[in-house]
Amino acid sequence: MRHQFKGEDFLAFKDMTKEEILFITDLSLDFKKKWVSRESHEYLKGQVWAALFEKNSTRTRNAFERAAADLGVKVVYLRPDEMQMTRGEPLKDTARILDRYFDGLFIRTFGHEIVEQCAYWMKNPVINGLTALEHPTQGIADLMTIKEKKGKFEGLKMCYSGNLYNVAYTTMIFCATLGIDLSIACPKGLEPDEKILEETMKRAKESGAKIELTQDFDKALENADIVYGMSQYSMGQSEEEIEYLKKAFKPYQINAEAMKKAKSDAIFMHCLPAHRGEEVTDEVMESDQSVIFDEGENRMHSIKAILAAVAN
Known part of the structure; x- marks a missing residue:
């Protein structure tokens, strides 16, 4: 049973096995211990991730940005109203361009098919920050x-x-x-x-x-x-x-x-x-x-x- 998520997407519990769910839960508890002890863990220093939020957020956005900062990741926040998708650019075009610029995409959106399409068109990992179907984080x-x-x-x-x-x-x-x-x-x-x-x-x-x-x-x-x-x-x-x-x-x-x-x-x-x-x-x-x-x-x-x- 695989426990290695490297390079993969994190979209929904419905796609995960019991072992995978437990693995991420235990890893999260380990990271919490590092936080409490103030142990440095900049394991991803040098990476740059995009954060696309089409829904308002307090916990998800701030939790993501702080988590990324602790890992050494720079976050570029993308405002939907400033992107060409509002003028009709296909999602598949946007996704492939973002894939060239960033090491991954964290997205909070409406229909679950949107994160699935991003994952399909992007080689780098996509994390679901919330859709109508699931909220895996x-x-x-x-x-x-x-x-x-x-x-x-x-x-x-x-x-x-x-x-x-x-x-x-x-x-x-x-x-x-x-x-x-x-x-x-x-x-x-x-x-x-x-x-x-x-x-x-x-x-x-x-x-x-x-x-x-x-x-x-x-x-x-x-x-x-x-x-x-x-x-x-x-x-x-x-x-x-x-x-x-x-x-x-x-x-x-x-x-x-x-x-x-x-x-x-x-x-x-x-x-x-x-x-x-x-x-x-x-x-x-x-x-x-x-x-x-x-x-x-x-x-x-x-x-x-x-x-x-x-x-x-």
Whole structure:
């Protein structure tokens, strides 16, 4: 089983094996130790990477730029509105030109097909900083956090509440792959992507993880070691869609009463930004069970490990 990512792309958990996911997670934890001990690790000094962000970002952009700086990588930030793609230049032309200038591309965009096309046309590695389908750098940060707080993966139970979108899909794949039971509190009619669900169930069959979709929030919370909150809506959705989703997810808010229905030592996770008072209350966000800022910091370490693993 390969563990060597050198020169390869990092696009989605759905394309990765259990061994590969664990390898990057462990490497991320190793880089965190170096960060804590202030051990220099400029392993990629001299490299120059492009960062293309078509969606707003706080954690992803800053985590990437700091991770790159620690590795000795210079980052060139590309503003989409200043590029010729806005005038109709084909993505394949842009990708091949960027490939001549840079040692790799970190991209945060909309459709997953965009990162796949970049990866197809570029010889240098492409890292997915978020698409509509997956958020793999977040997934590794989440696994780091779970390992740090719970010491294991297999045998744990996670309750997930929130919009079934990129973070949810990444979470579904890693839970099924690593043997984490997952109970998704899901309003009727808002089920996950069929292909992602199919891949999730296939992996769950191999690992023994129990994956369920339920409208019963209390059932989803029962015996949960991890309660994962997520925004009820996503960037770019219409006001009409947002209001519909808010109403549908209102019964699934993670508040103090909801946390009491999970295990007493359950942790609360959220990829951020959170809409306090909507999917989660301020009380839960600020509670001792909340690990959201450790999780947020781990984005930097996960991206650093991914960069180090794929860079030529």
